Amino acid sequence: MSSEFNQRRATRKRATAPIPVVDAMTERVCGQLGNLSTSGVMLLVSSKPTHGGVYQVAFTLPDAQHREHRIEIGIQEQWHEPAASAGQFWSGYRIISGLDDAVRAIDEWIGPPAD
Numbered sequence: 434m435s436s437e438f439n440q441r442r443a444t445r446k447r448a449t450a451p452i453p454v455v456d457a458m459t460e461r462v463c464g465q466l467g468n469l470s471t472s473g474v475m476l477l478v479s480s481k482p483t484h485g486g487v488y489q490v491a492f493t494l495p496d497a498q499h500r501e502h503r504i505e506i507g508i509q510e511q512w513h514e515p516a517a518s519a520g521q522f523w524s525g526y527r528i529i530s531g532l533d534d535a536v537r538a539i540d541e542w543i544g545p546p547a548d
Contacts, residue, residue: 443470446543457489457505466492467523471539474508475525482510482524494542502538506531 445468452466464478491505507530513522
């Protein structure tokens with residue numbers, strides 16, 4: 434795992450278009466990407482996550498040439514709260530594993546830090 438995943442308070446980018454997130458084991462949609470950093474992700478999920486639960490999820494991100502890259506990461510739940518829509522939850526996760534290709538694609542999608 435890259436040390437980039439261990440940064441705290443990393444630059445986050447909010448998803449401005451729907452980005453479905455799937456459970457990598459079942460390939461079923463489990464939520465939508467809310468925002469993403471190199472160290473964590475916030476999801477809008479359709480079922481209450483397990484406190485401290487570990488999940489393997491996947492989603493696609495476009496690069497600068499508009500090519501789609503499948504990102505598969507291991508995440509651990511840090512917090513969750515009910516969303517405005519019944520049966521949905523906002524949930525924050527720490528990224529605990531991912532391949533170097535995933536790190537590079539996340540970095541490119543997020544872009545340089547804002548000054």
